[in-house]
Amino acid sequence: MATVRVIRFEQLGGPEVLTLRQEPRAEPGEGQVRLAIEAVGVSQADALFRQGRYLEAPELPARLGAEAAGVVEAVGPGVTALRPGDRAVTLPGFSVSRHGVYAESAVLPASALTGYPEGLSATQVVASWVPYLTAYGALVEYGQAARGDAVVLTAAASSVGLAALQLVRAAGARAIVTTRDPSKSRALLDAGADEVIVTQGEGVAARVREATGGAGARLLFDAVSGPMLGELVEAAAQGGTIFEYGALAGASAPPLPVWPLMVKEVNVRGYSVYEVFKHPGRLERAKRALFAGLASGAFRPTVARAFPLEQAAEAHRLLASGQHVGKIVLET
Numbered sequence: 001m002a003t004v005r006v007i008r009f010e011q012l013g014g015p016e017v018l019t020l021r022q023e024p025r026a027e028p029g030e031g032q033v034r035l036a037i038e039a040v041g042v043s044q045a046d047a048l049f050r051q052g053r054y055l056e057a058p059e060l061p062a063r064l065g066a067e068a069a070g071v072v073e074a075v076g077p078g079v080t081a082l083r084p085g086d087r088a089v090t091l092p093g094f095s096v097s098r099h100g101v102y103a104e105s106a107v108l109p110a111s112a113l114t115g116y117p118e119g120l121s122a123t124q125v126v127a128s129w130v131p132y133l134t135a136y137g138a139l140v141e142y143g144q145a146a147r148g149d150a151v152v153l154t155a156a157a158s159s160v161g162l163a164a165l166q167l168v169r170a171a172g173a174r175a176i177v178t179t180r181d182p183s184k185s186r187a188l189l190d191a192g193a194d195e196v197i198v199t200q201g202e203g204v205a206a207r208v209r210e211a212t213g214g215a216g217a218r219l220l221f222d223a224v225s226g227p228m229l230g231e232l233v234e235a236a237a238q239g240g241t242i243f244e245y246g247a248l249a250g251a252s253a254p255p256l257p258v259w260p261l262m263v264k265e266v267n268v269r270g271y272s273v274y275e276v277f278k279h280p281g282r283l284e285r286a287k288r289a290l291f292a293g294l295a296s297g298a299f300r301p302t303v304a305r306a307f308p309l310e311q312a313a314e315a316h317r318l319l320a321s322g323q324h325v326g327k328i329v330l331e332t
Contacts, residue, residue, distance in 0.1 A: 007102035010061040012052040015316035028076035038122035041067030042328040063100025066092035069122035088113040127301035127327040135164035137276040138243040145171030154221040157184040159327035205234035229254040241267040302326030
């Protein structure tokens with residue numbers, strides 16, 4: 001019987017709960033596809049799921065991971081859109097406990113996969129797929145970032161932050177970015193940031209107003225929340241929009257300066273990449289933009305480090321340390 005290596009965890013906890021198992025290779029059922037996985041993207045969502053703090057509660061012993069790229073190995077009855085040999089990347093939104101992609105192969109709903117061009121490596125794809133589509137939906141589809149705009153990006157050294165920075169630059173807008181780690185400033189400037197604000201020692205609102213001649217930023221793309229959200233309201237332009245797509249500061253309710261929020265008519269909007277994935281037209285536009293940018297070299301995903309599958313716990317330790325710039329990847 002053919003077997004595959006799979007990462008599972010039997011209890012909630014830190015990176016140490018992740019273990020490598022050898023399991024029988026599953027066969028796809030009705031409407032399913034088996035994907036031979038070549039690369040997996042490691043995300044904060046994975047860490048939260050491992051701790052039992054994500055949207056889906058783990059079904060122990062749980063699999064892990066939702067971002068993967070590879071080659072279709074087999075298809076089940078009723079699957080016509082994909083064939084063995086096709087290159088495909090996942091559309092997160094399936095049950096991670098049952099279909100998690102920290103593995104050499106995984107059986108997934110066919111609806112959770114879409115193709116990608118032959119000329120791209122699996123590592124390139126997972127390093128760019130969720131980060132760029134997350135940023136694209138907010139800043140391009142909704143925000144319509146354009147030349148002359150000032151855009152604030154928090155946690156800019158993350159994979160999503162770096163993708164957002166490249167999208168802002170491609171639109172001809174001005175990128176004002178934040179990081180809590182001063183050692184990352186140089187990398188962010190080299191990546192094209194117009195201004196870098198180190199949040200440990202500088203006031204975000206004051207720096208943004210200074211950088212924009214007092215006008216503030218029309219678009220603000222925030223992964224931090226918490227006290228940062230109040231700073232961003234103060235930093236926003238009249239009628240500006242703040243996209244909240246993460247909560248790195250924790251899940252507690254952030255303080256909001258109500259009067260500036262009202263007087264400046266600032267829009268604070270919750271946002272996630274699922275708004276792109278669940279809308280076929282939006283997904284197709286995002287795919288075209290991403291693959292064209294990768295092909296032309298306009299988009300250059302940053303791989304912080306690639307680990308072999310069996311070092312998934314080490315990858316999660318690096319993720320928790322916050323000492324990386326870009327996307328952490330597992331390769332099978």
